[in-house]
Amino acid sequence: MNKARIIKGLIIALLLGVFFFVINVNQYGVSPIALATKSIMVAVVFAVLYILTFSILSSDERKQLFGPPLLIGLIIGLLAGILFNQPLIGCLTGIVLGIAVGWIRYRMQRRD
Incomplete structure (x- = not known):
């Protein structure tokens, strides 16, 4: 794995976690510890998905194998997330679905 890609993903995830915390600290009546936990979870999930x-x-x-399923999965996940008022969860579900379909295509092609 490319070391620069990992470092870039971790830096972006750290910035996203801080940004998420700063935006939500004044909007909700949630305790700072719970909000910090959510911010850390957002950063970790983003870093893993990015890398x-x-x-x-x-x-x-x-x-070619993963691109189209990833795009289609992301679109379907976003539409489902909007339908259930959870677009972030829909986006993550779509990415996971796209990666799973691409992996299945990769395994089927490799087996032939």
């Missing part, structure tokens, strides 16, 4: 997604899409062959 996983861009590691998968590092070669042209994998871009």
Whole structure:
């Protein structure tokens, strides 16, 4: 795995976690500890998805296998998330669904 990709993902995730905390600290009556926990969870999930997604899409062959299912899964996940008033969860579900479908396609192609 590319070390620069991991570092970039961790920096972006850290900034996202801080940004999430700062935005939500004044909007909700939630305790700062609970909000910090949610911010850490958001940062960790983003870092894992960032590193996983861009590691998968590092070669042209994998871009062709994982790209379309990832895009379709993301769109379906966002639409489902909007339907249930949880677009972030829908987005994450769509990414996981797209990666799963791409992995199945990769395994089927490798088996042939």
